[in-house]
Amino acid sequence: MPLRNAIIKYLELRREFGENKVYLPKGLPELSIPKIIEKARDCSICRRHGTGRILKGIGKVNSALMIIAETPEKEDHENNKIFSGKQGDLLYKMIDAMKIPLTDIYLTYTIKCYSEEKPTKEDIDFCTPILEEEIKAISPGFLLLLGDIPAKALLKIDATMGSLRNVMHEYENKPVQATYSLLNLLNVPRLKKSAWEDLQKVMSWYVSEK
Numbered sequence: 084m085p086l087r088n089a090i091i092k093y094l095e096l097r098r099e100f101g102e103n104k105v106y107l108p109k110g111l112p113e114l115s116i117p118k119i120i121e122k123a124r125d126c127s128i129c130r131r132h133g134t135g136r137i138l139k140g141i142g143k144v145n146s147a148l149m150i151i152a153e154t155p156e157k158e159d160h161e162n163n164k165i166f167s168g169k170q171g172d173l174l175y176k177m178i179d180a181m182k183i184p185l186t187d188i189y190l191t192y193t194i195k196c197y198s199e200e201k202p203t204k205e206d207i208d209f210c211t212p213i214l215e216e217e218i219k220a221i222s223p224g225f226l227l228l229l230g231d232i233p234a235k236a237l238l239k240i241d242a243t244m245g246s247l248r249n250v251m252h253e254y255e256n257k258p259v260q261a262t263y264s265l266l267n268l269l270n271v272p273r274l275k276k277s278a279w280e281d282l283q284k285v286m287s288w289y290v291s292e293k
Contacts, residue, residue, distance in 0.1 A: 097265055142188055143165075148225050150229065151193055155195075165190060177278075202232060229265055
């Protein structure tokens, strides 16, 4: 049953990138992705299904930088747009400080649906394949991971952010920088100094690639 829900989310992601049909084995008809999703909307496997909304990323294919945060805010859910709350305000200030054009950045969350509850390991495990497909589809040059959730989902390393951020990692041959989550930066302002050091590493990479 979890596989069924994962397939639904995968199909929604492919539709987001312009695909409209699924090609089945010879002898079976082509199916419209919107119709498949419509029929599967009543799926109640995922504990977050009640939100009725999957919050998709913002940006373009082949963006230089892909920024992956932890989980949507209430404002994101209400506005049906990611990074539309206080965390989003902070993120856009960080992007302005890096002086990297938004046209070169793709923004997304690890967890795709809003919930008032803190994400569990099961939530992360469920959403990780969708995130991996998203990265594959976008094909960014560099990944910036904001928080423990995307770091654990992609790097598979059980370590504190204090140690993770001091190493330049790799994911599918792409350089990866991890730093503190937007929520941590809002709640513990003193961490912003360390986060700025991490953003400077991203800036150096971006300049070197131009």
